[in-house]
Amino acid sequence: QVQLVQSGAEVKKPGSSVKVSCKASGGIFRNYAISWLRQAPGQGPEWMGRITPILGAPNYAQKFQGRVTITADKSTSTAYMELSSLRSEDTAVYYCAADSEVPGLRAPNWFGPWGQGTLVTVSS
């Protein structure tokens, strides 16, 4: 069964870091990249970055460069997203999603399936 299962909700203090995990099954790790997106209340999703597990090379949205680290453990088919220097504006639901984009290839691509989401609350 193709699915992504994320770790549970987190409450963090401003200035700290959070690390969210995403365990893949059903061949996702072999066949897709994993993207991380977040969705603040009442807003559309926002792409943060991605990693191709078989290659290991991540790339990040410029907005999050320097603050986000995405890694993948092929032995456990688990991807991780760590966001540092947290502020209140980082309060959101964070999702991992299978990503069909092939860098350098101009072809339709989309996000899916998605994990169930992880609520990260940043509050003092």
Place this chain on the structure above:
Amino acid sequence: DIQMTQSPSSLSASVGDRVTITCRASQSISSYLNWYQQKPGKAPKVLIFGASSLQSGVPSRFSGRGSGTDFTLTISSLQPEDFATYYCQQSYSSPRTFGQGTKVEVK
């Protein structure tokens, strides 16, 4: 970054109604446009990719049209399970960006 603007931001409709949602890109994105459906407390699910291709398992009452900068999602006959929020997303260039959403509510 390419900005995606949806209209309306919300609409009220009844079961059986024909519903159309519009998405406009700030520059041409050819046909690299996806539509997602999101229900409360759930992750988005892709309905349409490449502007007009129906994802496997998605009912045929959903359809997408457009190219360049202007796109539409149409639900031909709204069903009870279609009340949700819909997002467009461009896959033309990085960073891939989403619209702000259109909430389809019960009239």
